[in-house]
Amino acid sequence: MMAGIWVVAEHADTALELLTPARQVADSLGGPVVAVWLGRQEAPPLFAHGADEVLVCTHGGDDQPLEAQVPVLVAEALQAQPEAILVGASLRGREVAARMAAALGTGLGSSCVALRVRTDGLVEMDRLVFGGRAVQTVVCTTRPQMATVAPRTFSPAPPVEGRSGTVRTLPAPPPSPVTVVERKPKPAVSGDVAGARVVVCVGRGMEREEDLEMARRLADILGGEVGCTRPIAEEYHWLPEHTYIGLSGQQVKPELYIGIGVSGQIQHVIGITDARVIVAINRDEKAPIFEMSDFGIVGDLYQVVPRLVDELTRALGK
Ligand SMILES: Cc1cc2nc3c(=O)[nH]c(=O)nc-3n(C[C@H](O)[C@H](O)[C@H](O)COP(=O)(O)OP(=O)(O)OC[C@H]3O[C@@H](n4cnc5c(N)ncnc54)[C@H](O)[C@@H]3O)c2cc1C
Numbered sequence: 001m002m003a004g005i006w007v008v009a010e011h012a013d014t015a016l017e018l019l020t021p022a023r024q025v026a027d028s029l030g031g032p033v034v035a036v037w038l039g040r041q042e043a044p045p046l047f048a049h050g051a052d053e054v055l056v057c058t059h060g061g062d063d064q065p066l067e068a069q070v071p072v073l074v075a076e077a078l079q080a081q082p083e084a085i086l087v088g089a090s091l092r093g094r095e096v097a098a099r100m101a102a103a104l105g106t107g108l109g110s111s112c113v114a115l116r117v118r119t120d121g122l123v124e125m126d127r128l129v130f131g132g133r134a135v136q137t138v139v140c141t142t143r144p145q146m147a148t149v150a151p152r153t154f155s156p157a158p159p160v161e162g163r164s165g166t167v168r169t170l171p172a173p174p175p176s177p178v179t180v181v182e183r184k185p186k187p188a189v190s191g192d193v194a195g196a197r198v199v200v201c202v203g204r205g206m207e208r209e210e211d212l213e214m215a216r217r218l219a220d221i222l223g224g225e226v227g228c229t230r231p232i233a234e235e236y237h238w239l240p241e242h243t244y245i246g247l248s249g250q251q252v253k254p255e256l257y258i259g260i261g262v263s264g265q266i267q268h269v270i271g272i273t274d275a276r277v278i279v280a281i282n283r284d285e286k287a288p289i290f291e292m293s294d295f296g297i298v299g300d301l302y303q304v305v306p307r308l309v310d311e312l313t314r315a316l317g318k
């Protein structure tokens with residue numbers, strides 16, 4: 001008797017997204033889909049999106065890190081013997097998954113982008129490797145079969161009204177040997193690039209931090225958000241890390257993406273493959289980004305962007 005598929009997540013969106021592959025795996029292997037909610041806020045509508053049972057993991061307090069819940073999850077998993085566990089690959093989710101896999105003595109496929117059930121009951125997991133240039137397929141030959149799945153890899157299934165199930169609260173975790181001394185919200189300089197309809201993406205072609213103002217103006221006119229390549233966030237710290245796009249950053253799906261001084265390395269463009277229209281502004285006509293652009297402007301961004309802003313301001317009356 002298969003003991004079900006678990007979805008473990010701390011963020012509402014990820015929990016709902018993970019229910020999609022969990023449901024598919026459960027439909028093949030049999031057994032319920034169990035959503036394990038780690039979030040500090042109220043759980044999202046997990047039943048409507050495919051969960052059969054919800055386990056709520058209680059927090060030990062504000063001074064407790066998320067991984068304090070691992071012993072509780074491990075104890076429950078040892079008892080329930082789930083067939084597979086899918087964990088939302090947030091920063092802390094990845095840590096929880098690794099610790100759980102180690103404690104359960106099982107395998108873990110990290111950052112999976114597709115899951116398929118084989119006839120022998122093993123779940124094939126596709127992972128991007130070599131910076132997204134290749135796909136590696138792995139299986140866990142031990143149980144539970146564990147995988148982490150990055151946010152926005154799957155879409156949540158449409159909600160089904162009236163679906164219900166049982167909710168159980170897990171015991172409070174024992175105190176962690178690590179105490180959280182302080183929590184500070186990240187200052188939100190710009191908004192949600194992942195959900196934006198228009199993304200103006202700044203790359204290393206921009207020379208000075210104050211020049212970001214051009215990109216902000218362009219984004220404002222078009223009702224969009226400013227995103228960036230990884231070096232802009234991680235090396236220059238001009239924009240917050242949640243705004244960088246690509247393999248290790250955000251996956252974006254805008255109607256319009258405008259890359260300004262972005263070369264188009266694979267690790268970046270992997271994050272924009274779902275953009276409807278891609279526009280690139282780069283002074284190097286051989287820049288790889290032009291190969292995947294719908295519209296390319298070869299030119300100095302310091303001349304092109306102000307002209308674009310002027311033209312759009314006039315055309316849109318802003
Ligand atoms: C494991 C791994 C993961 C990574 N993950 C990511 C990721 O998720 N996201 C990401 O973005 N990167 C990621 N990277 C880094 C990635 O490989 C590239 O280094 C990065 O995307 C390059 O950023 P860029 O295009 O801003 O800079 P560059 O590659 O330096 O390109 C700058 C471009 O600006 C142009 N330019 C310069 N001046 C001007 C001007 N005045 N006018 C017009 N054009 C101009 C140049 O011609 C050039 O094409 C990752 C790397 C590794 C190894």
